[in-house]
Amino acid sequence: MFSKLSYKQQRIIIIVGFLIVPLGLLATFSFLPVANMFWYSFTDWNGFSEKEIVGFENYVTVFTDPEYFRVFAVSLYYFFATFAQMGIALYFATILSFKVRMKNFFKGVIFFPYLLNGVAIGFMFLLFFQPDGGLDTVLKAIGLDAIITHWLGNPDMINISLAGTSVWRYMGFNFIIFLGAISSIPNDIYEASEIDGANKWHQFIYIILPSIKIIVSLNLILAISGALSAFEIPYIMTGGSNGSATFVIQTVDTAFKYGKIGLASAMAVILLFIVIIVTAIQRKFFGEEN
Amino acid sequence: MKAKYLTGSVLKYASLILGAIAAILPILIVFFAAFKTGTEYTTTGPLTPPSDWTNFENFKRAFVEGNMLTGFKNTIIILLISIFGTTIIGSMVAFVLNRFNFKGSKIILGAFLLATLIPGVTTQVATFQIVNGLGLFNTMWAAIVLYLGTDIIAIYIFLQFMNSISVSLDESAMLDGASYFTIYRKIILPLLKPAIVTVIIVKGINVYNDFYTPFLYMPKSDLHVISTALFKFKGPYGSEWEVICAGIMLAIIPTLIAFIALQKYIYNGLTSGSVK
Numbered sequence: 001m002f003s004k005l006s007y008k009q010q011r012i013i014i015i016v017g018f019l020i021v022p023l024g025l026l027a028t029f030s031f032l033p034v035a036n037m038f039w040y041s042f043t044d045w046n047g048f049s050e051k052e053i054v055g056f057e058n059y060v061t062v063f064t065d066p067e068y069f070r071v072f073a074v075s076l077y078y079f080f081a082t083f084a085q086m087g088i089a090l091y092f093a094t095i096l097s098f099k100v101r102m103k104n105f106f107k108g109v110i111f112f113p114y115l116l117n118g119v120a121i122g123f124m125f126l127l128f129f130q131p132d133g134g135l136d137t138v139l140k141a142i143g144l145d146a147i148i149t150h151w152l153g154n155p156d157m158i159n160i161s162l163a164g165t166s167v168w169r170y171m172g173f174n175f176i177i178f179l180g181a182i183s184s185i186p187n188d189i190y191e192a193s194e195i196d197g198a199n200k201w202h203q204f205i206y207i208i209l210p211s212i213k214i215i216v217s218l219n220l221i222l223a224i225s226g227a228l229s230a231f232e233i234p235y236i237m238t239g240g241s242n243g244s245a246t247f248v249i250q251t252v253d254t255a256f257k258y259g260k261i262g263l264a265s266a267m268a269v270i271l272l273f274i275v276i277i278v279t280a281i282q283r284k285f286f287g288e289e290n
Numbered sequence: 291m292k293a294k295y296l297t298g299s300v301l302k303y304a305s306l307i308l309g310a311i312a313a314i315l316p317i318l319i320v321f322f323a324a325f326k327t328g329t330e331y332t333t334t335g336p337l338t339p340p341s342d343w344t345n346f347e348n349f350k351r352a353f354v355e356g357n358m359l360t361g362f363k364n365t366i367i368i369l370l371i372s373i374f375g376t377t378i379i380g381s382m383v384a385f386v387l388n389r390f391n392f393k394g395s396k397i398i399l400g401a402f403l404l405a406t407l408i409p410g411v412t413t414q415v416a417t418f419q420i421v422n423g424l425g426l427f428n429t430m431w432a433a434i435v436l437y438l439g440t441d442i443i444a445i446y447i448f449l450q451f452m453n454s455i456s457v458s459l460d461e462s463a464m465l466d467g468a469s470y471f472t473i474y475r476k477i478i479l480p481l482l483k484p485a486i487v488t489v490i491i492v493k494g495i496n497v498y499n500d501f502y503t504p505f506l507y508m509p510k511s512d513l514h515v516i517s518t519a520l521f522k523f524k525g526p527y528g529s530e531w532e533v534i535c536a537g538i539m540l541a542i543i544p545t546l547i548a549f550i551a552l553q554k555y556i557y558n559g560l561t562s563g564s565v566k
Contacts, residue, residue, distance in 0.1 A: 007464070014470045015390055018382035019398065025379070029439030030405040033416035040416060047419075092309055095302055108553065109310045115549055115556070117499045119520045120541045123534055124316045127323070127336075134319040134336045168312070173560065180561035200298070229409050232501055236521065248411050255415040256506070268412035275409050 034272065040265035047259050058266035068267070071250045074159055078230040078246070081163035082223035085171045086216065093178035094204055107179070114172030122236030125165045126152070152237070158244045162234045169233065174219055181212040221282045225275040247271060317542070323535040324348055331532045348536035352523075356533065357511060358540050361519030368430055368515065369497050372437040376493050377486055380444030385474050388452035389460065402442050410440060414506055421507055432507035433515075437497055444489045447562065451485035452478070491552065491559035498545070516541050 043051040062068045092110050128134040129151035136148050151161040231248040240249040255264035325340035387399050426432040460473050501517040520541050523534045
């Protein structure tokens with residue numbers, strides 16, 4: 001097309017031409033919102049009014065008004081659930097790294113939930129947790145009637161049920177990542193260890209775990225920001241009612257339901273800071289090895 | 291020794307079967323319910339299969355009344371434009387950043403890196419004002435520009451892959467007088483094919499399953515995508531779970547087909563796409 005131009009001229013044209021749209025999109029939809037968010041967070045803006053600067057008032061509200069900081073507690077459920085999620089994923093990834101019949105079937109089935117639409121999953125589990133629904137029927141069949149409760153009605157249970165749904169949804173992702181990491185361990189290491197008399201447990205502790213240590217810790221650290229950002233499953237299933245509002249649900253409601261853009265921006269800024277700190281820690285500790 | 295090996299084996303398969311049941315059961319219950327009539331749904335247990343497997347009434351209702359048809363149409367349009375745009379944008383940026391070393395190239399790379407740290411859901415508070423200000427609220431472009439401007443994973447996938455494409459290819463093409471654009475179009479882009487497959491898969495999963503972007507920016511019912519069309523079932527069909535179940539199945543079936551057809555690529559795509 002412009003082969004008549006010198007490479008030096010072409011270079012400039014290509015650099016500018018290829019970057020201008022992507023950088024424009026990046027600036028408009030990734031960085032400008034963050035900049036605006038900082039600015040809004042110091043105002044009392046409701047979306048229509050004049051923006052009046054209120055200093056740190058919004059931040060003070062988030063950390064002192066129990067209605068707002070209470071939601072951090074909900075995040076803990078998702079945080080601890082992630083440990084279960086990692087454990088299960090690691091267990092199945094290890095098992096399926098060795099010789100197993102119908103390996104591809106099990107691999108596919110365990111992974112498949114991750115691909116599903118979040119709304120579909122939310123509805124599926126609304127049904128599953130209903131009184132006399134799927135879960136209750138299974139529990140009755142195996143004689144565990146005693147533990148049946150209103151899975152989404154009981155305020156002590158609701159967050160466990162929702163976090164459990166979250167585990168069901170995301171476990172397959174960790175599983176496939178761990179499986180990939182384990183499969184990159186060369187086979188002769190196992191063979192050599194077998195000659196030395198190692199059993200499967202030894203192989204797990206001394207070969208598999210050390211080689212995937214980094215990817216496991218990386219995933220665990222990401223769990224902190226993941227737990228704080230939990231949104232879809234609880235929003236779709238309960239809308240945050242009955243004490244199941246997470247930090248993000250609270251933020252979205254504050255902004256779009258109650259029109260407190262300034263306050264919601266302060267909440268978003270806080271979350272952004274936590275995520276950045278967590279990521280910085282992760283990069284610092286695991287950056288070099290990656 | 292042998293007995294111990296046997297117990298281990300039994301435990302292994304028992305846990306695998308248990309895992310498989312846990313993964314399948316919630317889906318199976320929905321699958322059963324989707325074929326049941328209203329009375330059958332209320333009178334039979336969730337694990338009882340439907341009496342008539344040819345009862346497609348619920349699917350018909352979900353598809354037509356439930357706006358799923360519009361949902362599919364809009365999802366496909368948004369999906370195609372987003373995937374095409376992501377591939378073009380991602381490969382262009384990767385080409386320039388990988389092949390040219392210029393003032394500011396490090397900063398630009400850093401800017402794209404930094405953007406992945408921003409948690410998408412929360413910044414919506416401010417993103418909403420921008421999208422609204424640009425007059426994109428309640429248009430498909432709201433979702434499209436957000437998918438193109440905020441989810442930059444494609445750039446990494448392409449950048450990683452570009453490292454493995456030898457610069458000597460560019461150089462020999464330049465000896466033949468090819469322009470930089472020709473090199474990008476005729477040499478780099480075709481060689482990026484495996485990376486493009488990865489991008490299509492990662493992006494495809496994200497866009498098909500995304501809920502909050504269409505929910506916040508395209509509330510108009512003509513603009514519903516699969517996620518939001520399904521979400522709407524919650525109100526009017528609140529008591530008609532058999533119709534909701536048919537809707538859930540309609541949303542799941544394309545995923546299942548894609549998974550069975552592209553299994554290998556999906557596994558590889560996710561494993562390579564996740565390494566940031």
